[in-house]
Amino acid sequence: MTVKVQREDFDVGAELAAMTRGKTAIGGVTLFVGLVRDMAGGSSVSAMTLEHYPGMTEKQLEAIEAEARARWPLDDALIIHRYGRLEPGDQIVLVATASAHRGAAFDSCHFLIDWLKTKAPFWKLEATPEGERWVEAKDSDDDAAARWAKES
């Protein structure tokens, strides 16, 4: 179970290989890769700068990973989130979950990216032809995360 917050890019294939090497109990891995889009809110985006809260970011990502492990039978989980200046097409985030069966892998991966979007302290600053602007949070992200709230 790993959380990495880094400026550098990551190699999805290498991460997948490292996650599964020698672990033959794993029956399936779900990977989500988030990328920088070149359009947002009708404006073209030439670059994006991700700011974060060092310390709290790692703490929050580790907490949501622990929550996923408590909810699903996972053999492994990995979250890599980048910060700093990125350009359209660049990778921002990788979430990978491994389990004996696909159901747990798919569901836990979806849960992790939905929860990460509402809990991990990252903020995006977009560069557009009209100038720089901070990305606003979407209600749809809160709704997506609320789907995973425990019924109790």
Added chain:
Amino acid sequence: MKVLYFAWLRSKIGVATETFDPPAEVTDVGTLVEWLKTRSPKHADALANSKVVKVAVNQEHVAYDHPVSAGDEVALFPPVTGG
């Protein structure tokens, strides 16, 4: 107490971190934010709409009724937009 500002809160207030001894009336996040607004017109402007000012105390998300004390690390930031 150490207070950190992120994203547009930091750019509006003009500093990333402040360290101070809060007055006695500051007992929770709500009273801290009200007191911070009195520190400068920039603070008042940045903190005007509490709906878009989220808070973490000691790196955990909390609500405005969460208690704060002198040794805490308090972060104020807009709703997060990672992923």
